[in-house]
Amino acid sequence: ENDDFTLGGLLAKESATTQCQSRGLIHRLRVRSPYTPSPDLITKLRDYEALHQRCGPGTKSFNRSMANLELAFNTEGRHEVDGECRYIVWLAHSGLGNRLVSIAAAFVYALLTRRVLVLDGRSALGELVCEPFPGEVSWLLPHDFTPLLTLTLNQSSPYKFGLHLQQGTLLPSVRDPPEEDRKSLFHSSSASQPSSLFSYIHLAHDYDFFDKLFFCDKEQASLHQIPWLFLGSNLYFVPSLYLYIPEFRQELNRLFPDTDAIFHHISRYLFLPSNSVWSWIMRYYDAYLSKASQIVGVQIRSFVFPPVVHPHLAQQTLRCAEENNLLPKIAEVEGRETPLSPRNATALLVTSLLPDYSEQLKKLYADHPTETGEVVSVHQPSHEGHQNTQAHGHNLKAWAEMCLLSFSNKLITSPMSTFGYVAQGLAGIKPWILTAAENGEAPSSACSQLVSMDPCFHAPPYYNCDGNKGDDTSKILPYVKHCEDVEWGLKVFPHTPA
Amino acid sequence: ENDDFTLGGLLAKESATTQCQSRGLIHRLRVRSPYTPSPDLITKLRDYEALHQRCGPGTKSFNRSMANLELAFNTEGRHEVDGECRYIVWLAHSGLGNRLVSIAAAFVYALLTRRVLVLDGRSALGELVCEPFPGEVSWLLPHDFTPLLTLTLNQSSPYKFGLHLQQGTLLPSVRDPPEEDRKSLFHSSSASQPSSLFSYIHLAHDYDFFDKLFFCDKEQASLHQIPWLFLGSNLYFVPSLYLYIPEFRQELNRLFPDTDAIFHHISRYLFLPSNSVWSWIMRYYDAYLSKASQIVGVQIRSFVFPPVVHPHLAQQTLRCAEENNLLPKIAEVEGRETPLSPRNATALLVTSLLPDYSEQLKKLYADHPTETGEVVSVHQPSHEGHQNTQAHGHNLKAWAEMCLLSFSNKLITSPMSTFGYVAQGLAGIKPWILTAAENGEAPSSACSQLVSMDPCFHAPPYYNCDGNKGDDTSKILPYVKHCEDVEWGLKVFPHTPA
Ligand SMILES: Nc1nc2c(ncn2[C@@H]2O[C@H](COP(=O)(O)OP(=O)(O)O)[C@@H](O)[C@H]2O)c(=O)[nH]1
Ligand SMILES: Nc1nc2c(ncn2[C@@H]2O[C@H](COP(=O)(O)OP(=O)(O)O)[C@@H](O)[C@H]2O)c(=O)[nH]1
Numbered sequence: 001e002n003d004d005f006t007l008g009g010l011l012a013k014e015s016a017t018t019q020c021q022s023r024g025l026i027h028r029l030r031v032r033s034p035y036t037p038s039p040d041l042i043t044k045l046r047d048y049e050a051l052h053q054r055c056g057p058g059t060k061s062f063n064r065s066m067a068n069l070e071l072a073f074n075t076e077g078r079h080e081v082d083g084e085c086r087y088i089v090w091l092a093h094s095g096l097g098n099r100l101v102s103i104a105a106a107f108v109y110a111l112l113t114r115r116v117l118v119l120d121g122r123s124a125l126g127e128l129v130c131e132p133f134p135g136e137v138s139w140l141l142p143h144d145f146t147p148l149l150t151l152t153l154n155q156s157s158p159y160k161f162g163l164h165l166q167q168g169t170l171l172p173s174v175r176d177p178p179e180e181d182r183k184s185l186f187h188s189s190s191a192s193q194p195s196s197l198f199s200y201i202h203l204a205h206d207y208d209f210f211d212k213l214f215f216c217d218k219e220q221a222s223l224h225q226i227p228w229l230f231l232g233s234n235l236y237f238v239p240s241l242y243l244y245i246p247e248f249r250q251e252l253n254r255l256f257p258d259t260d261a262i263f264h265h266i267s268r269y270l271f272l273p274s275n276s277v278w279s280w281i282m283r284y285y286d287a288y289l290s291k292a293s294q295i296v297g298v299q300i301r302s303f304v305f306p307p308v309v310h311p312h313l314a315q316q317t318l319r320c321a322e323e324n325n326l327l328p329k330i331a332e333v334e335g336r337e338t339p340l341s342p343r344n345a346t347a348l349l350v351t352s353l354l355p356d357y358s359e360q361l362k363k364l365y366a367d368h369p370t371e372t373g374e375v376v377s378v379h380q381p382s383h384e385g386h387q388n389t390q391a392h393g394h395n396l397k398a399w400a401e402m403c404l405l406s407f408s409n410k411l412i413t414s415p416m417s418t419f420g421y422v423a424q425g426l427a428g429i430k431p432w433i434l435t436a437a438e439n440g441e442a443p444s445s446a447c448s449q450l451v452s453m454d455p456c457f458h459a460p461p462y463y464n465c466d467g468n469k470g471d472d473t474s475k476i477l478p479y480v481k482h483c484e485d486v487e488w489g490l491k492v493f494p495h496t497p498a
Numbered sequence: 499e500n501d502d503f504t505l506g507g508l509l510a511k512e513s514a515t516t517q518c519q520s521r522g523l524i525h526r527l528r529v530r531s532p533y534t535p536s537p538d539l540i541t542k543l544r545d546y547e548a549l550h551q552r553c554g555p556g557t558k559s560f561n562r563s564m565a566n567l568e569l570a571f572n573t574e575g576r577h578e579v580d581g582e583c584r585y586i587v588w589l590a591h592s593g594l595g596n597r598l599v600s601i602a603a604a605f606v607y608a609l610l611t612r613r614v615l616v617l618d619g620r621s622a623l624g625e626l627v628c629e630p631f632p633g634e635v636s637w638l639l640p641h642d643f644t645p646l647l648t649l650t651l652n653q654s655s656p657y658k659f660g661l662h663l664q665q666g667t668l669l670p671s672v673r674d675p676p677e678e679d680r681k682s683l684f685h686s687s688s689a690s691q692p693s694s695l696f697s698y699i700h701l702a703h704d705y706d707f708f709d710k711l712f713f714c715d716k717e718q719a720s721l722h723q724i725p726w727l728f729l730g731s732n733l734y735f736v737p738s739l740y741l742y743i744p745e746f747r748q749e750l751n752r753l754f755p756d757t758d759a760i761f762h763h764i765s766r767y768l769f770l771p772s773n774s775v776w777s778w779i780m781r782y783y784d785a786y787l788s789k790a791s792q793i794v795g796v797q798i799r800s801f802v803f804p805p806v807v808h809p810h811l812a813q814q815t816l817r818c819a820e821e822n823n824l825l826p827k828i829a830e831v832e833g834r835e836t837p838l839s840p841r842n843a844t845a846l847l848v849t850s851l852l853p854d855y856s857e858q859l860k861k862l863y864a865d866h867p868t869e870t871g872e873v874v875s876v877h878q879p880s881h882e883g884h885q886n887t888q889a890h891g892h893n894l895k896a897w898a899e900m901c902l903l904s905f906s907n908k909l910i911t912s913p914m915s916t917f918g919y920v921a922q923g924l925a926g927i928k929p930w931i932l933t934a935a936e937n938g939e940a941p942s943s944a945c946s947q948l949v950s951m952d953p954c955f956h957a958p959p960y961y962n963c964d965g966n967k968g969d970d971t972s973k974i975l976p977y978v979k980h981c982e983d984v985e986w987g988l989k990v991f992p993h994t995p996a
Contacts, residue, residue, distance in 0.1 A: 284864055287843070287875035291789040345785070366782055366879070377785035381864070 003028065010037040010269050012049060012134045020130035022278040029285065029407045033268075033428040035261040040254045044111055045269065049133050055085035055116045056137035069228055070146050072197045086227045088115045089141065091153060092123035093204055093234035095389050096398045097418030099123070101236035101455050102203075104266045104425075108238050111255065112248050115229070120148055124392060128399045130272040147198070153230050155207070158192040159200040161223070162211035170194045171222055177209040178463070178470035184208055198228035203237055205459050215240040216465035220248075236421070236455040238262055239490040243476050244465035259479050259495040260452035263425040271426070273403050281400045288379045289407065292347035296326055297408030297427075298361075300352040300434075301417040306386045307353045310437065314360035317412055320432055320447035326410045328370035345375040349408065351401040351419075355383035402426065412447060415485035421455035429453070433485050448484065452493040456483035460490035501526070508535040508767050510547060510632045518628035520776040527783065527905045531766075531926040533759040538752045542609055543767065547631050553583035553614045554635035555643075567726055568644050570695045584725045586613045587639065589651060590621035591702055591732035593887055594896045595916030597621070599734035599953050600701075602764045602923075606736050609753065610746050613727070618646055622890055626897045628770040645696070651728050653705070656690040657698040659721070660709035668692045669720055675707040676961070676968035682706055696726035701735055703957050713738040714963035718746075734919070734953040736760055737988040741974050742963035757977050757993040758950035761923040769924070771901050779898045786877045787905065790845035794824055795906030795925070796859075798850040798932075799915040804884045805851045810940035811932070812858035815910055818930055818945035824908050826868035843873040847906065849899040849917075853881035900924065910945060913983035919953035927951070931983050946982065950991040954981035958988035 005024045006013055055061045065085055090106045092099055103119070110117040119125055121141040131138055141148065151159065164170040166185070177185065186208045201223075202211045213219040215237075223229060241248045256262045273281060289295055300313055321327035327346060348365075350358035358380035365376040381401055388394040402419060405411065406426035413420030413431040424431045430450045435443035464471035474482045474490060483489035503522045504511055553559045563583055588604045590597055601617065608615040617623055619638040629636055639646065649657065662668040664683070675683065684706045699721075700709045711717040713735075721727060739746045754760045771779060787793055798811055819825035825844060846863075848856035856878035863874040879899050886892040900917060903909065904924035911918030911929040922929045928948040933941040962969035972980045972988060981987035 279867060280864065283867060283873070286873040287863070365785070366778065369777060369781065375781070375784040 007033065007268060008036045009042045010045070010265055012046065014134040020272055021275050022273045022281075023130060026272065026278075026403070030427065031407075031409055031429065033264070035258050035264055035428060037265050038255060038257050041256065041265065044255055048111060049135065051084070051114070052116055052133045052139070053135040053137050055087070056133070056139065057118055057141055058137060059085075061085040065227055066145070069197055072195060073147075073150065086113070086115045087118055087229065088113075089118050089120065089148070089228065089230045091120045091148070091230060091232045092125070093232060095387055095419065096128075096395050097402070097420070097422050098234035099125070100267065100271060100402075100422050101263065101418045102231075102233040104263050104270060105235065105237045106231055106233065107266055107270060108252075108262065109231075109241065112241065112251050113224070121145065122148070124395065126274075127392060128274055128277055128395060129270070130274055132270045132272065147228070147230070151200075151230075153200045154232060155186055155202055155204070156188050157200045157202070158188065158190045159195065159198065159230075160188065160211070161199045161201050161214065162186075162208060163188050163191050164194045164199070165213050165219060166210040167191055171218065175213065175468060180470065181209040181463075185210070196226065198230065199223065199226050200230045200232065203231060203233040203235055205234060207459070209463070212461035212463060213465070215244060215461055216463075217245050220245050235459055236263065236418070236457050237460075238454075239457045239480050239492050240460050240473065242480050242492065243473055249477075253495075257495070259492045260454045261428075262492060263421070263454050264428050267422060267425040268428075271422075273399065277396055277400050277403070280396065281403050284381050284400070284404060285407065288377075288381075289347045289349065289404070291345065292377070293344045294409040295347045295349055295407055296321070297405040297411045297413075297423065298348060298350045298357075299405060299411070299413040299417065299420045299423060300350065300354075300357045301414035301419060302353065303416070309354055309356045312437070313434070314357045314364075316434055316443070316446050317357070317361065318364065320412055320434060323446055324432055324449070326412065326432065328372050328374040328376055330364060330368045331371045344372075345377065348376055348378045349404060350378060350380045351382075351405060352380065353384050353386055355380060358383075416456075416458070418455065424450070424453055425455065436485075450484050452484075452491055454492045456486050456489040456491045458486055458489050460488075505531065505766060506534045507540045508543070508763055510544065512632040518770055519773050520771045520779075521628060524770065524776075524901070528925065529905075529907055529927065531762070533756050533762055533926060535763050536753060536755050539754065539763065542753055546609060547633065549582070549612070550614055550631045550637070551633040551635050553585070554631070554637065555616055555639055556635060557583075559583040563725055564643070567695055570693055571645075571648065584611075584613045585616055585727065586611075587616050587618065587646070587726065587728045589618045589646070589728060589730045590623070591730060593885055593917065594626075594893050595900070595918070595920050596732035597623070598765065598769060598900075598920050599761065599916045600729075600731040602761050602768060603733065603735045604729055604731065605764055605768060606750075606760065607729075607739065610739065610749050611722070619643065620646070622893065624772075625890060626772055626775055626893060627768070628772055630768045630770065645726070645728070649698075649728075651698045652730060653684055653700055653702070654686050655698045655700070656686065656688045657693065657696065657728075658686065658709070659697045659699050659712065660684075660706060661686050661689050662692045662697070663711050663717060664708040665689055669716065673711065673714075673966060678968065679707040679961075683708070694724065696728065697721065697724050698728045698730065701729060701731040701733055703732060705957070707961070710959035710961060711963070713742060713959055714961075715743050718743050733957055734761065734916070734955050735958075736952075737955045737978050737990050738958050738971065740978050740990065741971055747975075751993075755993070757990045758952045759926075760990060761919070761952050762926050765920060765923040766926075769920075771897065775894055775898050775901070778894065779901050782879050782898070782902060783905065786875075786879075787845045787847065787902070789843065790875070791842045792907040793845045793847055793905055794819070795903040795909045795911075795921065795929075796846060796848045796855075797903060797909070797911040797915065797918045797921060798848065798852075798855045799912035799917060800851065801914070807852055807854045808935065810935070812855045812862075814932055814940055814944050815855070815859070816862070818910055818932060821944055822930055822947070824910065824930065826870050826872040826874055828862060828866045829869045842870075843875065846874055846876045847902060848876060848878045849880075849903060850878065851882050851884055853878060856881075914954075914956070916953065922948070922951055923953065934983075948982050950982075950989055952990045954984050954987040954989045956984055956987050958986075 005027050088110050090103055107117050118141050119139055121143045126140045168174045322329055358378050362378035382397040402422045405423035411431035415433050415436050430453050432447040432449045434447045435445050462470055479493045479495045481493055483491040503525050586608050588601055605615050616639050617637055619641045624638045666672045820827055856876050860876035880895040900920045903921035909929035913931050913934050928951050930945040930947045932945045933943050977991045977993045979991055981989040
């Protein structure tokens, strides 16, 4: 029963390991998920898979649509539009955690809008994860996909959706940015007339008022007919999809009755480690974790560059573990005879850019017995020193570590980190989040457990599309509220019907 | 059968764990020794234990003899000598490995001369090892043992045995140092008349020609009647005891028919980890080693201060392991599917002052599969940075690591290191010794296995007591020869009778 690699129908039942070894195996190393995918989600995914096979890279439809698009750069006039095959092209931004949560959000958007999700092939993601969709059609764009090589697709793109909204060239009425949004408007030097064939959507941390109108009903509707959307995003923007677009909200509620398991399902569906990463994971797992009776994962993230050691963090982690019974308690006094064949063995799996925290924890558990005589071993797969997203070996380790963390029975993670979000989503457990230090002081409460497992949207709009005014959008729906770890963030919480 | 904690009668059969927990347990973690103690050795040890109980610190005899000795410092004249209780007082020099091998040598000397071995109580050895002798009488001197506090007992001691030989105040004939020994004579500023009650024996790396006459027949005989010998040594001087003193040789051959297992038996007899060290060892063992199907111990020693990383050493260790089938080979190519329940798991236990070697090895085994799919985990209990013999926590770790290494099924060690000698002796196995680099270059042969497990005497005399001339003493007996790892050293080899 626990050997259902499809995870209750989430994954298609094609032969499990032919190409992607982790597909048929990884579920065995994870705690059984308490969440089952809804029948609607399952149907939706099967439909999507079929669509992807018809429209994805390399198919006739794709080639026709791509040729059309290339033509559009050169000649003006009317172009043929394939009604069925519309695309959302995901472009890589930021670290791996950010990439994965934004891919998941883009996929949710693709499901809602019946678009085909394709990824910038230059992101090297193909080396980290398996092709998620059964069949021969990839989700990676060919490396020579011309639009990505020739168009400027970033905050200052002349093709930016937000820019066209700002200039009133897309929709008749231009909305007024609230006072506080005005000074942060991005002023693009150049603009182009909106194309009926493509648009660039900028949904990254640095997006401005007009970019954020993506989440409003009318503006969103204006995208519908455009076959090619290029998406520049490093955010998990799902929460804001609920708010001002009724069809999206209805569909999301149908697909995800467990409202805080969206990313959980989507990440387990989309992100299976590639064969080379899987080998690495399995070697590490077999060597250091496989014999443990439980794995407690700890992720300690420092956002400074280069990262610095916060001397209190190892202690805070221990305090968090002790207060919440996550780890055997360290005994104050030596004494008791050590049993020769110890009972439970806990593997404490620490990930961090720095080696210091795991060394401190390792030393503590070597120097002191636990109150129960239980054994605790401490392991850190890598300590890369600093973020280095351009290096393949670096990303391989980051990804392998997220996967290893997802084998945990319990998780302690750092606030604000998408790296941690990915681990918790894949694991299907609600982590304890270390309380952020205030003014460099160790906080009084060590940690608190998340109420919702879904990732936090770190930069949601503060704008009421209906009321046409600035607003705190955490008050619109009872289950879309501010995050536990990022007070200005927005997040989907467990849906408790009134 | 494998549960004979007495090791075939080597240890006395008193209740196993009452005071010293490791006593009844440590043998379970070690490979079964291929060497059995001889009946003569067993009898000798039981006799010694009885003697120790009659004469050791705190006994009436001891107190009387000590009072006598103290008197001798103040008043001249005849002093009563207790015929039975004569002592050899071991004084601490150098690192822990040196200490332990020299204690073992002192104990062998005590057995040969029917002396009682007592240790300088200030050496903190009592915190590292259990009392080895059954009964209430300790082998540690009281902290206030006056002679150690008041007498100068080192190379420049006025009570030095060698000095009295040099000055002709002890024996009628003074030997002539060979030319090459003359310039290294130590010139003491002061000297005292030899006392009939005590003498200081200097047997450390920096001892001179006259100190070395300790190993000659007549000179040795002159010590016999002196009740108190103070020994300053950091050497395993057993090999030279065979050469010029026929009674010693005969007795050694009787006690140790397996000539290369002298230190093996003596170290297992004398050096049982104290309860606090044992707890540390067991915690580490349980957490990181207990689940392995074999342990391969690696000791990488750098003699420079502060230690520097020799980039080739991790590679040389691997080469050594590959050439001698000590570890699963690393596969050149990725490929084979990783089995979910792996076969043999090897724990590679690395000890070193620096973390670098084990990290390199750990990375290699994480990044590459082995040819057989066997799992290799890499563990290093501590990396202290540099030698720090004065700190208790530091010595605790050094000692705990020697003990952990002694649980190995196979050992790879560094040349010239007494740290490694202790591990191999306790383990009862012949390690592969890494070939020393020449001019900083990686050597062509990675390592070679020791022929004899006994430690090397690093500074033997080059003097023929019989012929009264300088001589290479490796030619006197077929089984006392130069060491494999230190070409000028002397060592006892397996006795193959002609
Ligand atoms: N291997 C490893 N890399 C890390 C760790 N923490 C941060 N990094 C690196 O830094 C990047 C952080 O960016 P991201 O994954 O987007 O997570 P976030 O910045 O915490 O939201 C990761 O992708 C890694 O490249 C860690 O614990 N282990
Ligand atoms: N914990 C630990 N200490 C070491 C190691 N190598 C050297 N040391 C320290 O340095 C000392 C070396 O002196 P000694 O034991 O006499 O061995 P030798 O110098 O190798 O003959 C040890 O006693 C430790 O204090 C090691 O691998 N682990």
